[in-house]
Amino acid sequence: MAIDNNRLLKAAIAVAQRARDEGNHPFGAVLASVDGEILLDAGNTVITDRDATGHAETNLVRLASHTYVDDVLADCTLYSSAEPCAMCAGAIYWSGIGRVVYALSELDLLDLTGADAENPTMTLGVRDVLAAGQRAITVEGPFELAGATAVHDGFWNPARNTKTADQRGG
Numbered sequence: 001m002a003i004d005n006n007r008l009l010k011a012a013i014a015v016a017q018r019a020r021d022e023g024n025h026p027f028g029a030v031l032a033s034v035d036g037e038i039l040l041d042a043g044n045t046v047i048t049d050r051d052a053t054g055h056a057e058t059n060l061v062r063l064a065s066h067t068y069v070d071d072v073l074a075d076c077t078l079y080s081s082a083e084p085c086a087m088c089a090g091a092i093y094w095s096g097i098g099r100v101v102y103a104l105s106e107l108d109l110l111d112l113t114g115a116d117a118e119n120p121t122m123t124l125g126v127r128d129v130l131a132a133g134q135r136a137i138t139v140e141g142p143f144e145l146a147g148a149t150a151v152h153d154g155f156w157n158p159a160r161n162t163k164t165a166d167q168r169g170g
Helices: 005-021 056-067 070-074 086-095 106-113 126-131 146-150 158-162
Strands: 028-032 038-043 077-082 099-104 138-140
Touching (some): 005 028, 005 056, 028 056, 056 077, 086 126, 099 106, 099 126, 099 146, 126 138
Parallel strands (some): 099 138
């Protein structure tokens, strides 16, 4: 059975929209079984949890690690609305999840966010981080999906950044 990557990436983008609607940065991730069934999802919680590590992928890895044994995770795929950052790539590596698929690239995200202080984007791609490990993890992306950029429309701009440091978690 062929897995529909677009369907699962759209599910991750829907989680990103939910995160945005809840007052967080617009990032989402889903964990899918080897058969393409969505097992878990998680959105970004950096703002509402006041936790700089509350990225969607890291939140999903925490949940997945508590829920599934290593053998199951090895056969799972993490679908992300955007390319996992270096921190999230490390979390994915340590979790044992066997495959990563993402929509928006880190460089395209940088084009959207610019110099926004809430997203100081690193230009260290997920493939580079995972290649440094001793275990191979399959990475696929970026996938061109209109929703991957649309969820960020109007979010990253100077007018939005009028919150105080306390409101931003800083």
